[in-house]
Amino acid sequence: MLLDLSKLFGRSKTSKDVAKERLKLVLIHDRANVSPQFLEMVKGEIIKVIQNYMEIDEGALDLQITRTKGEDGDSVVPALVANIPIRNVKNSGK
Template sequence: MMDLLKLLGLKKQSSKDVAKERLKLVLIHDRSNVSPQFLEMVKSEIIKVIQNYMEIDEDSLDIQLTKTNSEDGERVVPALVANIPIKGMKNAGR
C-alpha cells in the first residue's frame, strides 16, 4: 500500500509502482464495497496511532480490507488485515 510520503507526493514513484498501487486499491474496493479513499483514511489513522508507541516500516506496511467466513460459517464478513513491520518500540511503550 502507499505510504504517507507517497500520499503527500513527497516521494517519487515509478509509473509501474503507481499503476500497481491503483490496481491494489481497485481490487480492495471491489472486494470490500468501500471506497479507496475510505481505506486510505483508515490506514492513515492506524499509522498515526501505532506511531505513538512504535517505530514502523511504512514502506513494508500492508493493510487490506478482505472478506472471511464468520465463526459459524454461515455468512461472509469483512476483515481488516494488517501486516505492520515494527522497527522498534518508543520509550512510552515500555
C-alpha cells in the same frame, strides 16, 4: 557484460504486476463496499496510533480488506488485514 540492476537491488514490479495488484484492490474494495480513499484514511489513522508506541516502516505497511468466514461459519464477511513491520518499540513502560 550487462549488469542487471533489478537483481542487484531486488526485483522491481513490472507495470503488469502493479496493474494486477490495483485490480485486486479495486475488486476487494467493491465487494466490501469501501472506497480506496476510505482505506487510505483508515491506514493514516492506524499509523498515527501505532507510532505512539512503535517506530514502523510506513513504506512496507500493507493494509487490505479481504473476505473471511463469519462467526456462524457460513457467511462471508469483510476483514481488515494489516502487515505492519516494526522497526523499534518505544518506551514500553518498564
